[in-house]
Amino acid sequence: MHIPPRVLTVAGSDSGGGAGIQADLKTMLALGTHGMSVLTAVTAQNSLGVQGAWELPAEAVRAQFRSVVDDIGVQAVKTGMLSSAELVETVAELLAGVRAPVVIDPVGVSKHGDALLAASALDAVRTVLLPTATVATPNLDEVAQLTGVRVEEEADMRRAAAAILDFGPRWALIKGGHLTAGPAGGEGGAVDLLTDGTEEHWLRAPRHDNRHTHGTGCTLASALAAQLAKGGTVPQAAAAAKDYVTGALAAGFRLGAGIGPVDHGWRWRGTH
Numbered sequence: 001m002h003i004p005p006r007v008l009t010v011a012g013s014d015s016g017g018g019a020g021i022q023a024d025l026k027t028m029l030a031l032g033t034h035g036m037s038v039l040t041a042v043t044a045q046n047s048l049g050v051q052g053a054w055e056l057p058a059e060a061v062r063a064q065f066r067s068v069v070d071d072i073g074v075q076a077v078k079t080g081m082l083s084s085a086e087l088v089e090t091v092a093e094l095l096a097g098v099r100a101p102v103v104i105d106p107v108g109v110s111k112h113g114d115a116l117l118a119a120s121a122l123d124a125v126r127t128v129l130l131p132t133a134t135v136a137t138p139n140l141d142e143v144a145q146l147t148g149v150r151v152e153e154e155a156d157m158r159r160a161a162a163a164i165l166d167f168g169p170r171w172a173l174i175k176g177g178h179l180t181a182g183p184a185g186g187e188g189g190a191v192d193l194l195t196d197g198t199e200e201h202w203l204r205a206p207r208h209d210n211r212h213t214h215g216t217g218c219t220l221a222s223a224l225a226a227q228l229a230k231g232g233t234v235p236q237a238a239a240a241a242k243d244y245v246t247g248a249l250a251a252g253f254r255l256g257a258g259i260g261p262v263d264h265g266w267r268w269r270g271t272h
């Protein structure tokens, strides 16, 4: 009997199905793993933005986590929207008892600028959550929020990674999706930097001029967790995750009147 690797996401729900827990579970299935979830918050969300958000009690987060980990077990964990300082602290405490690799996506704001994390939670992210990470995957806005480092060109990503590594994760994967200046200040590709402070891996992909990019961050972090659960090293898992998100983003489709989702089923749909 084939038993797929088990991966857990601790994140918020996106009713539109493009980001959050929905993106995570779709990614985990697409990459051949068994996805499981600990819900932290419910958002009313669509292609136009976030219309409402409701956080779950810490007790509900703790109970979901225990139900999954104590019976089924996990081979990798990924975190996304954690909403408040109380939930960040609760999740950090739960993760401290886990032996599997942990991917922390320090989600701050949605693509439309809606806050998914209270400003008062930033300190807890720095001091108790990031130290539990095997890999932390901030985008450039989250880097600025957490470290004060502003990335304006590719070379600045090294300083960003060093500042994130100072908080204690084993690896930093700095996502350069929001950076349009290339190495010579011209138009670059979509470049991310993975480093543990010793090894440096630049993950490069062509930039796709597609407006339907809702869910890219969640998808990349979940793909990374799924690949780690399958037994890859961090550099191997990150390269495979980058491949998957690039294909999903190239195949992103129009839905609603705003920003549509990436296509988690692009490989079997053959749309790219």
Ligand SMILES: Nc1ncnc2c1ncn2[C@@H]1O[C@H](COP(=O)(O)OP(=O)(O)OP(=O)(O)O)[C@@H](O)[C@H]1O
Residues within 6 Å of the ligand: 109, 110, 111, 138, 139, 140, 175, 176, 177, 178, 190, 191, 192, 205, 206, 207, 208, 209, 210, 213, 214, 215, 216, 217, 218, 220, 242, 245, 246, 249
């Ligand atoms: N236009 C694009 N073309 C190709 N790859 C992209 C593009 N935009 C982002 N990416 C890639 O998608 C992944 C997610 O990066 P991004 O910086 O967009 O994360 P994020 O900000 O967390 O996501 P979001 O913008 O959805 O909140 C990275 O690997 C990044 O390089």
Ligand SMILES: Cc1ncc(COP(=O)(O)O)c(N)n1
Residues within 6 Å of the ligand: 011, 012, 013, 014, 019, 020, 021, 043, 045, 080, 081, 107, 109, 110, 111, 116, 213, 214, 215, 216, 217, 218, 219
């Ligand atoms: C519930 C929830 N979690 C996370 C994100 C960020 O999404 P992404 O960075 O992948 O676009 C989101 N929009 N909604």
